[in-house]
Amino acid sequence: MPSREKLISWLGANKQIGVVFDFDRVEGKYWSSVGVQKWNSVFKVYVDEILESEMDAENYAREEIVSFTSVEEAIDFVENDTNANLEQLAPCKGQKIFNPAFDNP
Template identity: 40%
Template sequence: MDELSRVRNWLEAGKQVGKSWSWVESGKTYWGSVGVQKWQGVYKIYVDKIEEARMSNLEDYDTDQIIETKCFEQIQHILTATCFINLVELIPQKGQKIFNPELD
């Protein structure tokens, strides 16, 4: 089974896959996270980005959004456009999830 099929199987089983990471952009450190979960027949994709210096105010995100699609094949396009993460980099989340799929 290839990596993309493995991620699709996780999603079809109702698991949330995701990743959190940091990077430097224009001399500033940023933190981001992405999560994907199939919820009530729709794939929900959560993306956030916040500058490390502003992390004490958790409402001061540069990006904080949920995007929905019914098409699995659209997920990679959305990830590329919003956070430059490859879908196969995402792994199942245990314990605390990246986002709550019940919320919009």
């Protein structure tokens, strides 16, 4: 379970951190990906959410990249505006959650 300071350290080292997880709403089970990475001088947060029954059609309920000037703002966004749990965020090994070179999906 990484501390907030550890998350900041990973991001400062240009690592992409993130998590893929599921959660339930009235409509059913959703799958979500949340990723954060420093790109040039900004911190980018990628969020997607898709209802499990819509996965074949790739009909995302939410898919966005939001940019922040500070690491604290990016982490606050993940904590307050996504369903991700900060304690689950970890450096991405192998395949990344998103390509920070792009602005929006």
